[in-house]
Amino acid sequence: MIRKIAIVLCTFVSLHVFGWGMIGHRTVGQVAEKHLSKKASKKINEILDGESLAVVSNWMDDIKSDDAYDHTHAWHWVTIPDGQTYEESEKNPEGDVIATIERLISELKQGNLQKKDEAEKLKMLVHLIGDIHQPLHVGHGEDMGGNKVRLEWFWENSNLHRVWDSDMIDSKKYSYTELADIVDNVSKEQVKAWQSSGVRDWANESVALRKQVYDIPEDKKLSYEYRYYNWSTVKLRLAQAGIRLAGVLNEIYG
Numbered sequence: 001m002i003r004k005i006a007i008v009l010c011t012f013v014s015l016h017v018f019g020w021g022m023i024g025h026r027t028v029g030q031v032a033e034k035h036l037s038k039k040a041s042k043k044i045n046e047i048l049d050g051e052s053l054a055v056v057s058n059w060m061d062d063i064k065s066d067d068a069y070d071h072t073h074a075w076h077w078v079t080i081p082d083g084q085t086y087e088e089s090e091k092n093p094e095g096d097v098i099a100t101i102e103r104l105i106s107e108l109k110q111g112n113l114q115k116k117d118e119a120e121k122l123k124m125l126v127h128l129i130g131d132i133h134q135p136l137h138v139g140h141g142e143d144m145g146g147n148k149v150r151l152e153w154f155w156e157n158s159n160l161h162r163v164w165d166s167d168m169i170d171s172k173k174y175s176y177t178e179l180a181d182i183v184d185n186v187s188k189e190q191v192k193a194w195q196s197s198g199v200r201d202w203a204n205e206s207v208a209l210r211k212q213v214y215d216i217p218e219d220k221k222l223s224y225e226y227r228y229y230n231w232s233t234v235k236l237r238l239a240q241a242g243i244r245l246a247g248v249l250n251e252i253y254g
């Protein structure tokens with residue numbers, strides 16, 4: 001019984017919390033660096049004491065070990081049930097990724113923040129613009145963003161959420177700088193188009209990708225074929241996240 005409770009608790013604690021893994025988040029930060037204006041880059045360098053966006057991108061996952069940040073746990077994801085819009089959906093009183101990104105952008109734009117506070121808000125923004133582009137961070141509310149979809153990934157136990165967070169990316173064996181170079185291969189027009197969209201559009205794109213994400217074989221054994229059909233989407237979402245992050249930061253600091 002105790003073991004059962006422990007398992008349930010572990011499942012619960014791990015719900016939606018990770019977002020892209022280490023390499024995914026760093027890739028988003030690295031892509032963004034390359035699209036910052038000179039002015040924004042200088043300002044951000046001061047705020048982050050010389051640390052890069054890639055380096056700070058996982059801070060928001062690290063602080064999950066710190067009780068002082070317990071109130072931030074729900075900010076990594078959002079539930080939008082099938083057939084509903086975000087506006088229609090029931091909101092989590094603890095916050096969600098859409099509301100938090102919108103709030104952080106407006107707080108950073110207003111300015112007048114203590115340096116430590118500004119650095120923390122900036123690090124959160126870098127992380128969450130990554131998360132919202134991971135399709136399973138905009139869940140339909142039935143399976144904890146795919147965490148409950150147990151499956152095999154290359155003959156190891158995993159779940160659908162983890163496949164999208166890190167399994168696919170890690171299995172490609174790229175460093176984050178290599179992956180950033182690979183995904184950041186878009187025209188100026190495309191950059192402009194992506195940067196002209198808003199936070200809710202990004203969430204809606206994640207919703208639209210669900211059909212593809214949940215198209216898994218009946219035996220739940222995922223490997224080469226699933227990766228073959230989904231890798232271009234992973235790359236696209238990392239590129240969009242990085243380029244849009246840069247767009248937001250140029251607007252705040254440019």
Ligand SMILES: [Zn+2]
Pocket residue numbers: 017018019020060061076127131
């Ligand atoms: Zn996250």
